Amino acid sequence: MEKTLPKPAADTALERAAxxxxxxxxxxLEEMGRLLFFLREIALAGWSRHQYWDVVRYQLFQVGWxxxxxAVLAGVFVGGIFAIQIHDNLYEFGATAMLGGISASITVRExxxxxxxxxxxxxxxxxxxxxxxxxxxxxxxxxxxxLATDPIKYLVVPRFYALIIMSWVLTVxxxxxxxxxxxxxxxxxxxxxxxxxxxxxxxxVDLYSFISGLVKSMVFGVFISTVSCYYxxxxxxxxxxxxxxxxxxxxxxxxxxxxxxYVLAVLNDALYYAFFKG
Amino acid sequence: MIVFRDLFKxxxxxxxxxxxxxxxxxxxxxxxxxxxxxxxxxxxKHLVGxxxxxxxxxxxxxxxxxxxxxxxxxHVRKKCSMVFQAPALFDSLSVGENxxxxxxxxxxxxxxxxxxxxxxxxxxxxxxxxADAMPHEISGSMAKRVSLARSIALRPKYVLYDEPTTGADPxxxxxxxxxxxxxxxxxxxxxxxxSHDMESVRQVADRVIMLYKGKVQFDGSPQALFSSAxxxxxxxxxxxxxxxxx
Numbered sequence: 001m002e003k004t005l006p007k008p009a010a011d012t013a014l015e016r017a018a019x020x021x022x023x024x025x026x027x028x029l030e031e032m033g034r035l036l037f038f039l040r041e042i043a044l045a046g047w048s049r050h051q052y053w054d055v056v057r058y059q060l061f062q063v064g065w066x067x068x069x070x071a072v073l074a075g076v077f078v079g080g081i082f083a084i085q086i087h088d089n090l091y092e093f094g095a096t097a098m099l100g101g102i103s104a105s106i107t108v109r110e111x112x113x114x115x116x117x118x119x120x121x122x123x124x125x126x127x128x129x130x131x132x133x134x135x136x137x138x139x140x141x142x143x144x145x146x147l148a149t150d151p152i153k154y155l156v157v158p159r160f161y162a163l164i165i166m167s168w169v170l171t172v173x174x175x176x177x178x179x180x181x182x183x184x185x186x187x188x189x190x191x192x193x194x195x196x197x198x199x200x201x202x203x204x205v206d207l208y209s210f211i212s213g214l215v216k217s218m219v220f221g222v223f224i225s226t227v228s229c230y231y232x233x234x235x236x237x238x239x240x241x242x243x244x245x246x247x248x249x250x251x252x253x254x255x256x257x258x259x260x261x262y263v264l265a266v267l268n269d270a271l272y273y274a275f276f277k278g
Numbered sequence: 279m280i281v282f283r284d285l286f287k288x289x290x291x292x293x294x295x296x297x298x299x300x301x302x303x304x305x306x307x308x309x310x311x312x313x314x315x316x317x318x319x320x321x322x323k324h325l326v327g328x329x330x331x332x333x334x335x336x337x338x339x340x341x342x343x344x345x346x347x348x349x350x351x352x353h354v355r356k357k358c359s360m361v362f363q364a365p366a367l368f369d370s371l372s373v374g375e376n377x378x379x380x381x382x383x384x385x386x387x388x389x390x391x392x393x394x395x396x397x398x399x400x401x402x403x404x405x406x407x408x409a410d411a412m413p414h415e416i417s418g419s420m421a422k423r424v425s426l427a428r429s430i431a432l433r434p435k436y437v438l439y440d441e442p443t444t445g446a447d448p449x450x451x452x453x454x455x456x457x458x459x460x461x462x463x464x465x466x467x468x469x470x471x472x473s474h475d476m477e478s479v480r481q482v483a484d485r486v487i488m489l490y491k492g493k494v495q496f497d498g499s500p501q502a503l504f505s506s507a508x509x510x511x512x513x514x515x516x517x518x519x520x521x522x523x524x
């Protein structure tokens with residue numbers, strides 16, 4: 001009788017460990033692939049000449065105008081907090097004159113775009129997934145298809161445009177209000193006058209910083225709209241699945257925005273030194 | 279004319295359609311009946327491109343549409359609309375806007391013409407006074423009627439009804455049956471109705487097809503259905519638990 005050799009224990013353990021690591025990694029890569037395919041679908045639908053501009057206008061209002069109060073409030077407080085925190089450090093070195101430049105530089109390049117993106121992700125991203133998910137589980141998306149209307153073009157592309165445009169606009173608003181908030185706090189608490197505060201901004205914030213901040217905000221807009229529409233559009237089942245996908249959207253947006261911000265910061269730095277300071 | 283020829287469809291290991299052959303003649307109201315899971319809804323979803331066949335052919339007015347892509351199906355959907363089991367009204371739009379939705383997207387009608395068409399269409403389902411109401415402000419029965427009105431707003435040649443009377447009370451079911459009959463008579467639409475409501479078959483059908491295990495078990499008039507000697511057909515029509523049906 002032929003004898004079969006037992007499998008070495010170490011091999012089995014290694015295989016098991018590899019499987020434990022491989023499963024989530026392959027799941028993550030598959031999900032990324034699906035997201036990229038969805039983005040491609042949006043881009044193809046959004047590229048055509050015929051668009052539902054009435055829906056785009058409506059979404060601009062929903063996404064943008066209704067988010068202005070939140071952007072203003074967040075801008076004021078984040079600017080103020082920065083001014084207080086940075087002032088304490090600068091005071092020790094007798095460099096409070098730099099307060100305007102440093103707080104504006106951070107707000108324009110990093111905090112402004114990221115803060116607005118996180119707010120939009122929480123407010124609009126979750127709402128979009130819940131809305132599209134509910135439409136999907138109640139057959140509204142199939143009904144739209146049967147009325148000869150492409151749901152990607154009607155439901156997703158307008159939100160995509162609106163989120164890109166409004167994340168840009170809201171970032172500008174957030175940055176301006178943030179800097180104004182910082183200047184007010186610097187004047188009222190740290191006694192740095194407005195002239196000194198603003199004249200120092202021009203020395204530290206150049207056009208490149210401003211443009212890179214705005215490019216970043218547009219990339220965030222693409223990411224928020226793609227993720228939130230994808231999870232809404234691919235919700236199956238019932239109310240529980242809608243809730244699960246909303247949750248997934250919020251988590252992925254939160255972590256994803258931070259990861260993208262890091263990658264863009266590195267790229268931005270490399271480009272800056274290659275073309276402007278090199 | 280609609281033709282399904284040797285249509286096969288499976289979902290994973292579950293073979294739902296096993297060679298369906300159906301011809302739908304112009305102007306007729308065809309009922310597709312059968313117990314749950316026999317592929318009634320699956321069959322009609324192929325016609326509007328919500329599902330893709332594994333093999334077989336689907337012909338619509340002499341055109342083979344089996345392998346159409348999403349863009350090509352948009353053209354098919356303008357002449358072939360579908361009413362879902364759930365009303366599936368767009369809840370962010372009013373009743374009138376729901377009916378106006380396909381008109382705004384696919385016609386060049388003026389605002390006044392759209393408004394007139396919406397009122398005219400809602401009148402067919404006796405809901406013209408609810409044009410400004412939101413879907414959550416009307417009853418389930420009304421929502422179903424609005425869904426019917428929306429499906430005929432573009433005056434399609436074919437209307438597919440997916441279990442229109444399921445879950446409806448007897449009065450609502452009768453109203454919906456009368457509307458399906460009315461649409462066929464007044465608007466000259468060809469209707470395919472997926473149902474297991476025998477009373478609807480009796481009231482509305484011109485012809486009945488019964489599916490069993492993914493194949494056509496019966497094809498004939500309602501009278502022939504109710505007097506059929508086929509034990510499977512008999513069991514389904516009479517609704518008795520004991521019999522050859524699994």
